[in-house]
Amino acid sequence: MTLKRIRVVLAVVFFALTTFLFLDFAQLLPKEFQILTEIQFIPALLSGSLLVFLSLLLLTFFLGRVYCSVICPMGIFQDIITWLSNRFTRKKKYRFSKEKKILRYSVLAVVLISFAAGGTFLLSLLDPYGAFGRMATNVFRPIYLEGNNLLALLFNSFGNYTFYHVDIFTLSLLSLIIGLITFLTIGFLAWRYGRTYCNTICPVGTILGFISSYSLMKIRINDGSCNNCGKCETKCKASCIDSKTSKIDYSRCVDCFDCMKVCKQKAITFGFAHKEQKTKTPSMPDNSKRMFLTAIGATTLIAPARLYAKGLAKIKSNTSYVKKHPLSPPGSESAEHFLHHCTACHLCVAKCPTHVLKPAFDEYGLGGIMQPRMDFVHGYCNYNCVTCSTVCPNDAIKTLTVDEKHTLQMGHVVFVKTNCVVFTDETNCGACSEHCPTQAVKMVPYKNGLTIPSVNPDICVGCGGCEHICPVRPFRAIYVEGNPVHLQAKRFKQGEQKEVKLDDFGF
Amino acid sequence: MKRRDFLKAAAITGIASTIKLSDGMDLMAQKVTKTSARPDLVAVMGGDSVTMFRKAIAEFGGMSHFVKKGYKVTVKPNIGWDKSPEMAGNTNPALVAEIVKQCIKAGASEVIVFDHTCDDWRKCYANSGIEAAAKAAGAKVMPGNEESYYREISLPKAVKLKKAKVHTAILDCDVWINVPILKNHGGAKMTIAMKNHMGIVWDRGYFHANDLPQCIADICTINKPAVLNIVDAYRVMKSNGPQGRSLTDVVTPKAMFMSTDIVAVDTAATNFFNQIEKMPLESVKFIARAADLKIGTMDLSKLKVKKIKI
Numbered sequence: 001m002t003l004k005r006i007r008v009v010l011a012v013v014f015f016a017l018t019t020f021l022f023l024d025f026a027q028l029l030p031k032e033f034q035i036l037t038e039i040q041f042i043p044a045l046l047s048g049s050l051l052v053f054l055s056l057l058l059l060t061f062f063l064g065r066v067y068c069s070v071i072c073p074m075g076i077f078q079d080i081i082t083w084l085s086n087r088f089t090r091k092k093k094y095r096f097s098k099e100k101k102i103l104r105y106s107v108l109a110v111v112l113i114s115f116a117a118g119g120t121f122l123l124s125l126l127d128p129y130g131a132f133g134r135m136a137t138n139v140f141r142p143i144y145l146e147g148n149n150l151l152a153l154l155f156n157s158f159g160n161y162t163f164y165h166v167d168i169f170t171l172s173l174l175s176l177i178i179g180l181i182t183f184l185t186i187g188f189l190a191w192r193y194g195r196t197y198c199n200t201i202c203p204v205g206t207i208l209g210f211i212s213s214y215s216l217m218k219i220r221i222n223d224g225s226c227n228n229c230g231k232c233e234t235k236c237k238a239s240c241i242d243s244k245t246s247k248i249d250y251s252r253c254v255d256c257f258d259c260m261k262v263c264k265q266k267a268i269t270f271g272f273a274h275k276e277q278k279t280k281t282p283s284m285p286d287n288s289k290r291m292f293l294t295a296i297g298a299t300t301l302i303a304p305a306r307l308y309a310k311g312l313a314k315i316k317s318n319t320s321y322v323k324k325h326p327l328s329p330p331g332s333e334s335a336e337h338f339l340h341h342c343t344a345c346h347l348c349v350a351k352c353p354t355h356v357l358k359p360a361f362d363e364y365g366l367g368g369i370m371q372p373r374m375d376f377v378h379g380y381c382n383y384n385c386v387t388c389s390t391v392c393p394n395d396a397i398k399t400l401t402v403d404e405k406h407t408l409q410m411g412h413v414v415f416v417k418t419n420c421v422v423f424t425d426e427t428n429c430g431a432c433s434e435h436c437p438t439q440a441v442k443m444v445p446y447k448n449g450l451t452i453p454s455v456n457p458d459i460c461v462g463c464g465g466c467e468h469i470c471p472v473r474p475f476r477a478i479y480v481e482g483n484p485v486h487l488q489a490k491r492f493k494q495g496e497q498k499e500v501k502l503d504d505f506g507f
Numbered sequence: 508m509k510r511r512d513f514l515k516a517a518a519i520t521g522i523a524s525t526i527k528l529s530d531g532m533d534l535m536a537q538k539v540t541k542t543s544a545r546p547d548l549v550a551v552m553g554g555d556s557v558t559m560f561r562k563a564i565a566e567f568g569g570m571s572h573f574v575k576k577g578y579k580v581t582v583k584p585n586i587g588w589d590k591s592p593e594m595a596g597n598t599n600p601a602l603v604a605e606i607v608k609q610c611i612k613a614g615a616s617e618v619i620v621f622d623h624t625c626d627d628w629r630k631c632y633a634n635s636g637i638e639a640a641a642k643a644a645g646a647k648v649m650p651g652n653e654e655s656y657y658r659e660i661s662l663p664k665a666v667k668l669k670k671a672k673v674h675t676a677i678l679d680c681d682v683w684i685n686v687p688i689l690k691n692h693g694g695a696k697m698t699i700a701m702k703n704h705m706g707i708v709w710d711r712g713y714f715h716a717n718d719l720p721q722c723i724a725d726i727c728t729i730n731k732p733a734v735l736n737i738v739d740a741y742r743v744m745k746s747n748g749p750q751g752r753s754l755t756d757v758v759t760p761k762a763m764f765m766s767t768d769i770v771a772v773d774t775a776a777t778n779f780f781n782q783i784e785k786m787p788l789e790s791v792k793f794i795a796r797a798a799d800l801k802i803g804t805m806d807l808s809k810l811k812v813k814k815i816k817i
Contacts, residue, residue, distance in 0.1 A: 159617070165653035354627045382627055384589055384634075427718040428792065430694015431711075435625060439747050443693040449790055451693070469625075471716035495746060495755040500783050502760050505550045505814055507778035507807050 004257035015076040022136035023144040037393035040129040047395030068254040074128035078190035093234040119367035124344040133345025138179030175359035194237025209251035226267040232259035325482035326363035327374035331389035334485040341396035344370040348388035354379030376464035383437035409489035411462030411480040419477035435465030546813035548766040553817035556602040559763040576614030578681040586622035589630040595742035600640035607644035623651040657709040665725035672709035685733035689740040691748035700736040724796035738764040770803025
């Protein structure tokens with residue numbers, strides 16, 4: 001088996017499984033496959049998984065950017081697009097281009113600076129794993145679900161319920177747009193130019209590129225047998241082979257081994273160095289691309305504010321209020337911790353069985369755009385569910401046990417009596433109390449034999465069951481206010497265990 | 508009683524019943540045909556769910572009294588919550604399984620089990636134990652999580668709820684059996700057979716926003732009522748219902764109530780519950796509202812009640 005073949009097989013397996021993690025609403029894939037997200041570069045860095053992080057650095061130091069070709073789903077996604085492009089259109093002939101060094105390092109610098117300053121947004125936007133996750137969750141997943149629903153429709157019509165209907169809705173318009181832009185932009189670049197994203201913008205590509213310049217094993221052109229035919233250069237989707245000088249820019253080589261396969265002279269090998277090659281010639285950045293990027297960046301930063309201004313029309317027929325703090329997922333500890341660790345890959349969003357996690361708009365502030373928050377429109381946080389905390393590769397959401405979750409207070413209940421139907425219409429309701437797992441919302445005697453909610457925020461876990469189910473609109477009579485720092489809820493007082501011995505039916 | 512003996516008895520009574528009630532539509536008109544030897548309401552106490560069910564259904568002449576050969580049957584338990592069976596949030600899975608088995612034995616061509624759950628339906632179906640038990644007994648377990656499974660019907664006799672989207676498993680079956688569990692309820696005071704109808708409709712929010720007790724009574728005016736209401740009171744959630752917080756909310760009085768009259772069965776079950784926790788009948792408003800709509804009777808003294816203690 002050639003190196004290329006090994007690379008392709010591994011890449012396809014990694015890619016298929018990683019993508020399926022995001023699509024797999026029915027939990028067909030065993031939990032163990034979660035490791036595919038944990039071995040990603042930025043998640044390992046942010047979660048402080050030193051072992052994984054150092055392994056990736058060492059891997060790169062030994063073999064070059066294998067990560068980019070085999071592990072990174074965004075990298076493989078581009079290879080697939082490139083492959084499709086070559087299949088369905090005229091085969092691309094790549095030409096060596098100079099490294100956009102200033103651009104690469106500027107992007108990296110800006111990402112690092114903005115991250116240090118407390119904003120994860122830029123890192124989230126450019127982190128290849130996070131960006132891929134958003135594509136998968138916001139673009140691919142709805143398509144997968146649609147397929148499932150078609151099957152469900154077909155099977156159900158024959159009285160078979162193996163497939164069942166699932167809700168499909170846009171989680172967040174902004175995330176959908178960003179997911180689509182990512183898909184189209186990176187897809188277009190891959191279709192036309194190969195690995196442009198990885199070698200100009202991707203901060204991970206830049207870091208690993210720097211290390212791979214010094215890697216022990218490399219693609220090497222044997223000057224003795226090379227006849228400078230230039231075939232390898234035309235096949236290099238990273239545009240990093242200069243066949244005229246037989247030089248390779250290792251900071252951009254992603255170890256795809258395509259060049260080895262096409263070399264008729266067998267002049268290209270992969271192995272240890274005998275002598276160090278030097279290929280460093282500083283170059284001016286391409287201005288148009290730079291402007292393009294600035295434009296994208298500016299748009300994504302400004303557009304939200306404009307969109308937001310549009311969505312503020314509100315009806316004032318009942319008591320209005322504004323939530324002061326968003327609810328971050330269980331296990332995220334605090335908005336602060338979350339903000340600094342989440343790169344918005346949306347895996348938790350995809351996995352949340354009750355659809356309570358949705359990408360934020362500006363609830364966390366501009367730095368937290370697209371980071372998941374709890375929104376109780378489509379569901380509420382299941383009392384016994386800790387799924388999101390077990391899937392987060394960044395440890396932005398730390399692992400919780402079910403018991404820990406039972407006393408974790410992500411937010412606390414607020415009752416707006418003047419909106420409640422028991423108060424306004426004087427009828428029974430109790431939907432909120434019904435959905436409260438700790439009875440932090442309890443029905444207490446009111447008048448005319450009615451009962452009205454009474455809240456005890458101390459034992460509230462902030463699951464949002466009450467808010468989700470409250471029938472009052474536009475402003476509900478009960479809602480959950482986020483805790484910027486998650487607190488410990490008091491355990492509710494259990495009643496006494498009693499056994500009844502009845503001799504009579506009571507009628 | 509041996510299973511075989513029981514089955515024989517059940518089969519014989521079943522056959523006898525078909526002779527008496529040659530017209531299948533008599534099922535719907537049970538309230539007027541009170542001349543038969545059969546009771547209107549059976550209350551059982553002291554056994555496990557399956558034994559109590561077998562005793563009670565035998566009093567009605569066996570399942571074949573309700574389920575004819577070839578019928579499509581829907582069994583509607585309460586599967587509302589992501590709770591294990593001991594928590595008494597959902598109907599006892601063993602009871603559901605036994606009902607399914609008897610329906611099949613009576614000749615049902617298909618038995619469907621479903622509920623429109625409150626918690627995430629996948630978790631409810633799995634953790635209640637009902638999905639597995641019903642499937643093992645031979646039922647089809649159908650989802651209720653999506654609006655497309657529901658169809659709008661009108662309720663001309665209703666006061667507030669003039670129309671509702673009802674699950675197709677109810678609308679398209681030949682007969683359906685209502686199998687609630689007896690629980691305290693924060694909003695409606697009690698949840699029994701009538702309240703269990705909130706799991707056959709799509710839009711429950713409307714109920715809560717528009718006079719909950721009235722809407723509960725209204726949905727029971729559906730022109731295809733359950734042919735049988737089986738109230739599981741083996742375990743009873745006495746407090747913090749309908750969800751419950753811990754096992755201290757649960758007691759085990761080991762009882763069961765069964766009737767074709769939904770108002771009567773809710774009345775009986777409430778009176779029973781009142782012995783565990785104070786629950787005056789008049790505080791459970793939907794029962795009186797349903798009686799006003801002539802859905803059934805609250806006056807148990809007018810009914811033929813059979814009480815069995817095991």
